[in-house]
Amino acid sequence: MATKRYQRMSNSINQMIASELNVRLEQVTAAVTLLDDGNTVPFISRYRKEVTNGLDDTQLRNLESRLGYLREMDDRRKTILKAITEQGKLTPQLEAEINSADSKTRLEDLYLPYKQKRRTKGQIAIEAGLEPLADTLWQQPTNDPEATAAQYINADKNIADTKAALDGARAILMERFAEDAALLHKIRRQLQTNAEFTSRMVAGKEQEGAKFKDYFEHNERLKNVPSHRALAMFRGRNEGFLQLSLNADPNQEEGVRGSYCEIIIADHYGVKLGTQPADAWRKQVISWAWRIKILMHMETELMSALREKAEDGAIQVFADNLSDLLMAAPAGPRTTLALDPGLRTGCKVAVIDTTGKLVDIATIYPHQPQRQVAQSEAAVLALLNKHQVNLIAIGNGTASRETDAFVAKILKDNNLKIQSVMVSEAGASVYSASELAANEFPDLDVTIRGAVSIGRRLQDPLAELVKIDPKAIGVGQYQHDVSQSMLAKRLDAVVEDCVNGVGVDVNTASVALLTRVAGLTKTMAQNVVDYRDEHGRFESRTTLKKVARLGPKAFEQCAGFLRIMNGKNPLDSSAVHPESYAVVKTIATNNSKAMDAIIGNSEFLRSLNAADYADEKFGLPTVTDIISELDKPGRDPRPEFKTATFAEGVNEVKDLIPGMILEGVITNVTNFGAFVDVGVHQDGLVHISALSDKFISDPREVVKAGDVVKVKVMEVDLQRKRIAMSMRMSDEPGQEKPARKPQQNQARSTANHNAQSNNRGNSNSPKSNQGNNPAGGAMGGAFAAAFAKAKK
Known part of the structure; x- marks a missing residue:
């Protein structure tokens, strides 16, 4: 029975995801099965296209995220059903509503009346026997409230007079309305569509909170508030400068006390207020239920939803910018002289070779207060000539334009055709002081480590930036105001997708870079580097199987993304997965060609019909990708390297x-x-x-x-x-x-x-x-x- 129910819920979750992503149910089911079997998103999107019928990494990331949410919701559903069953209050209708709930909010609304809570005024009134009074006055307005309440006076139950009885009856109804899931749904929909988000200045904070002055008197339709404005107002509230609230009736004329939501409550229960004896009391019940119970609940809920939506928007902005930054064009394997500019402490200089290895360092003082211009020029010129430098990277921090002008003069005076590029320093200091940098350069000052990082990130932004916590790169908006765990999870996924999209040279990659390869843990990545240090370069992908703790599953996931340049098998430098090498061999054999002869042979490859080589194991999408990869093996998806030229004389x-x-x-x-x-x-x-x-x-x-x-x-x-x-x-x-x-x-x-x-x-x-x-x-x-x- 439990197995059938689990299968039913799994199918329901898959169907919901299929509808949201606008893909077929069988695609989602296949992807979920692959994920549950321990396959990574990069591996599935690149090497299991025929199984998922071409779901890309973005769709798979959304699927994975939504799957986690819906499974959490299903676990909560089970907990709620169990709790209500144990209370003996689960009806077939309630069970059906709980099983059909499509959001955590709806689930919690349905559970609200049954949730264990502190004894409330309503519960105390029910225990005192006032529920019949509440029902009578609510359902039969012809009854006089005072006269009817007089029948319930009971000193032994702390009901001393009619006022106490009527207050208790009102508390019962107020709590009943506030726990009515159907009513809450109607009011929530009204507020989501029409309510305004309002911000007001905290009295006496005009000067101290001047940076938030655009929000001292701000009203905006709740559904239209963009993420950056929402987060700005929430920050203002957190810092004590703003008061935020929800205006449920923004179009209401001044002086009108009632709310349209009170009309919704009356209509929901079929109540028509007139001049009958209990109508004034019933109107008060509705008004108090709205203002004291429901409005406060809705304001908290909808503001939380707004913040969650704003955070998601801000995280998306950060993720998009991070992806663009990581996928920026690499300058490539060029000997680079990197300068980390400074004034009092001087400019730190590092020279790195074509593989990113540090080969020389220096410190120069070309700026104020030392102004050792001649000595600095001589030192830089000597390094340029000694190492045959053909690229210069200058950090864009303090004294960067002065340093840029200093370098430009050296190049001009000596007629050197070396490209000089300004490089972002964002996060460089984080790397410099990290354990990773300390292990790599234990004897170097942190400022020299920073110069090395600046040079390397010009050679290959992706390979260097993966060493830094993505949050420290700082290409987001309000990144410190969002959920740090959600931000970290999203950014880690971006880094993983970028690294695997480009591929990694296993013989030069750092532990930090290898850790981002699909299927590899930090321990496995360290073991790869340790094996490389002990046994020398990897000559084939199959050698990876000898690395400690890198088992068959990990090899399956990572092998296609690891490159062996100039190895024994030419396919090892491509994105063709080892499991598909047989397809390439078949193509070569059937056309009487050597494998080397078909790699990069565009004319021949474009003449092939992929369907001729597809079978049950390797479908048409995989064979098509193989042929495309053979045409340009190991191609880098990043754009061509180009830089901006800053205007001379424009430094500040x-x-x-x-x-x-x-x-x-x-x-x-x-x-x-x-x-x-x-x-x-x-x-x-x-x-x-x-x-x-x-x-x-x-x-x-x-x-x-x-x-x-x-x-x-x-x-x-x-x-x-x-x-x-x-x-x-x-x-x-x-x-x-x-x-x-x-x-x-x-x-x-x-x-x-x-x-x-x-x-x-x-x-x-x-x-x-x-x-x-x-x-x-x-x-x-x-x-x-x-x-x-x-x-x-």
């Missing part, structure tokens, strides 16, 4: 002039716009309305982190170091702009004070002050209001 915010057209790099994308680094130590904001000439609802439709773009400076606030920019070259500073669509006007009106809530993550970065200030950045407070007014 004060150097910016409205109307300037500059080249910059997108550092962060939020719901309300994108942030651009133009080399002045302070990112500028391109509001969503200034990203494109056409209407867009999401900035990511136009830009993503790492993009090189051209922007026009629109406004500069020197005092606050805030910069407003546009990607529409036709825009002119101070020019009257055409009317925006409603969505953009609304987003602009109150979001601007958040406009630079750009979490950079690195507390040591000169830009890190943006992360926790909802008014920080390009537009905030009065500046934001002026900007918004100018644009309207």
